[in-house]
Amino acid sequence: MAEKIGVYVCHCGTNIAQTVDCKRVVDYASALPNVTVAREYQYMCSDPGQELIKKDIKELGLTRVVVASCSPLMHEPTFRRAVEEAGLNQFLFEMANIREQCSWISENKEMATERAKSIVGAAVKRVEFQEPLDVKKVPVNPNVLIVGGGITGIEAALQIADSGKKVYLVEKEPTIGGYMARFDKTFPTLDCAACILTPKMVSVGQHPNIELLSYSDVTGFSGYVGNFTARIRRRAKYVEEEECSGCGLCTEKCPVSVPSEFDCGLGKRKAIYRPFPQAVPNVPVIDKDHCLYFTKGVCKVCQKFCPRGAINFEQKETYIDLQVGTAILATGFDLFDASKVKQYGYGRLPNVITSLEFERFSHASGPTGGKILLKNGQMPTSIAILHCIGSRDTNFNEYCSRVCCMYSMKIAHLAHEKTGARVYEFYIDIRAFGKGYEEFYKRILEEETTFIRGKAAEVTDVPQTPAEKGKLVVVAEDTLLGIVRRVPVDMVVLSVGFEPRKDTIETARIFSISRSQDGFFLERHPKLAPVSTASDGIFIAGACQGPKDIPDSVAQGAAAAANALSLIDRKEVTLEPTVAFIDEKSCSGCKICLGLCAYNAITFDETKKVSKVNDALCKGCGVCVAACPSGAIEQRNFTDNQLLAEVESICAAGK
Amino acid sequence: MESNFEPNIVGFLCKWCAYTGADLAGTSRIKYPPNVTPIRVMCSGRVDPVLVMKALSSGADGVLIAGCHPGDCHYTSGNVKTIRRFKLLQRMLTQFGIERDRVRLEWVSASEGERYAQVVENMTETLRTLGPLNWNGSKEA
């Protein structure tokens, strides 16, 4: 029996109608074989628009529906729901994208209309071959995996754990806290970072619903929404976490001293160390590369002195598998490497430091006990803060790192407070967009900071005048005055921008998520779904999604938690049934497909001598379908017949 | 060759990267020649060479296969299979006398709207110069 197809061409206001002659498309569709009715309407996605479809299904007995409007990535779920409500299986519906990939890309009305006809024709031909499919419902595991224990991960973890669900918080470093633990004060309130962070860190460490896996990373992630398996590598700390009381005696006694990463190499730590005193968990780790026992087979002083016998040199790295229903990635960022911009002399000229190094100097527990000091041990009398290092720069990163203007001004304030030095800010624009930010800018202006509008061209130690001798000279064009200035200072602070972490590529691969042009994780929609990804059940939050300050990071951490909880509380999720299936009668047992599945979803039945697809594991990529030389594998809703129908229609339309 | 020849290109775009990137080009209102009619597939690895041959023999002037960049495939390695098939298919199509530029494999990520527009523009221009394929015209007795 012939199908009865309904075709609905949406105007989308003027978005489509302005360029595509919808009436012509409707006329064209009406004349296609098996099309019972073709209509046009202003906004098909609206209630009256959807009613049109439902009415026609009921009254005209439509067996297939095509809506020509926006992208299926936009409204496919909307129309599928509408069609189901009218009693027609949602997979007997197809969308023709005549907006994002037609009306919006062409100014030539004739060509756009012809293209729209071609697209609609292909959808009409395809939908005839579509068959009803049942969605699969799967239960959702209420456990949540959170990767990254910075402020974002901590926020998400506490929200979820407080709701009663179990959280696995995996952190690469020996302690949680992230970058925020290294800051001195935070803008615009000048809160002490540690004061607001450490209580939260302690809550995480003590929360009955949070299992903190520190000094660990995710090496594998498989499964599907609601049912993921995460493989975690627990690196050997050589200290038994349950035994250690955090007394710190081992650290005191250790004879080896090396540069501290936490202090940007400006201070020292021992071979057995905690990154900072308020570390959570408050358990030291042994740095194998510098420990005398591991490198030379001697010492073991820490073990000798440990009152709890917590040191275990035989401890091994282990792998564990966790079953979770959702994952939140809060892996944070890296700072731009200032040595790449040679003209500022970072790494070459003394007293050219980065913003983070300034934070460490300023921090009471930092390498200088909170004093801002030059290499020669004296306090600077003048400091230049250079904005946009590595950001807004076609040579490095084109994006703005969002936080640097504010932290630069914070540094200016701290510099005034601690040194009384003359402070210069070399800026391009001042971005003070947040709550209290503009007011903070005003305050810094009032503190007599000198703002020079011009990105610094170079920092040099070659003097041109007696006043410049022994100083670092910042050369910049003052664009407001219209002259090139040379400003001699004692210390230069480079406001380095944010970058995606180096391991972002690997992480993206493990979790099968995409990255944006700039390398940060890609959100599902920049406005409407900023913490979701295209992969159901995997969320992103904080700086790993893009540069942002602490308020926004916390907001995203909470948002991701809400998303995860929403999924969990649904109790079950639906899986797209667009999986592969093998027709046993056609399968010749050639095994061509077996090795092609990235998810090991295909197995061989030795008795029947045919291959089988496990549709719980199949993710519906279609790779095996294209390879099968017997044509025995088909992909539901992407069958050969359906795709061939589209090809034939498009080719015919071009004639 | 007619001076107003508009190449008819069949496109196979993977949902996760290329199709989303193509949507982004539209959302950003980038203008480019509308000569590619996209067929959505879940992965570029779904593209069977049979589909490409069908397009070429049915009147298409060119075929564009667009997927995720190597290493970024949503299904881990689907696009690797695409490359494998494409390389051999290219050899065979060259033997058939079909110009290399008529069947292209391009990587377009979900955030590369600009790039998608450029790929299509580039391909359309090249095919305008090459002229219509008219494959059916070759099957004379």
Add this chain to the structure above:
Amino acid sequence: MANPKAAFYWAASCGGCEIAVLELGKALVDVSKKVDIVFWPVALDFKYSDVESMPDKSIDVCFFNGAIQTSENEHMAKLFREKSKILIAFGACANGGGIPALANTTTKEQIFTRVYKETPTTDNPKGVIPQTKVQVKEGELAIPEFYNTVRTLDQTVDVDYSVPGCPPVGEQVTAVMNDIVAGKLPPKGSVMGASDKSLCDECKRVKGDRKIKKIVRTYEIVPDTEKCLLDQGIICMGPATRGGCGAQCIDANMPCRGCYGAVPGVLDQGAKMLSALSSNFDAESEEEIEQIASGVTDPIGTFYRYTLARSLLRRTKA
């Protein structure tokens, strides 16, 4: 009741299908007692005019082998369609074009230049090329026209059944003939004398992981007789070829070359084999993949050896 009438014809072919029938031996003698053979150029002395004078549909079954490459082939195809109740495309050439269809990778002009002018032993100083007509003093002589593009039988006339193979294997031919004589006919358009699965289904070799690091030609190695040839790097068309032939070539330690044509439901045998083979290239980078692909020195000849006329593209660009 009169015996059913049967005819055999060879168009552009090698004669192998005729030999396949002859090799039935004693079984053929038995068949010939139940059937009246009214036309069989290789064995009996009937003329075209005999066929032309037969009433329409008077031949019960015609086994037509060979591809359509000349106007004579075409004429006889149409003639036998008129005169036969059942027309069977017999053998690889009639079904897919066979080896003659490889002429679709070149042109009539190039073939004639090669054959009549360039081959080393040809002595043709005046460069004479055959023409379809020539005037001699007795009148006009005509020979068939040679076509540029080889076609299958069903691209020329309506065909009732297909019997694939180069040639179709003996047991299958006997079975087909017996079925026809007994009136046991499947639905029109069916393939007779073959399996509905690919050769892999009946091949006894052990199938390994199919990962191909390098493609080797049959003369480059002495293949292990237990392991699948594909796993050893030899291109065996088995996975993409209809079975039913008993995998005789495989037993002789040679790869299947695809003469039984595509598996049912597959639109294009060559493209499918290309996909199946290349999907399993054991390489990730473009360079390595290109390296392995370069081992297929003649893609059309390898993947479409017997089915070029039936493929989607059918011939190289004219």
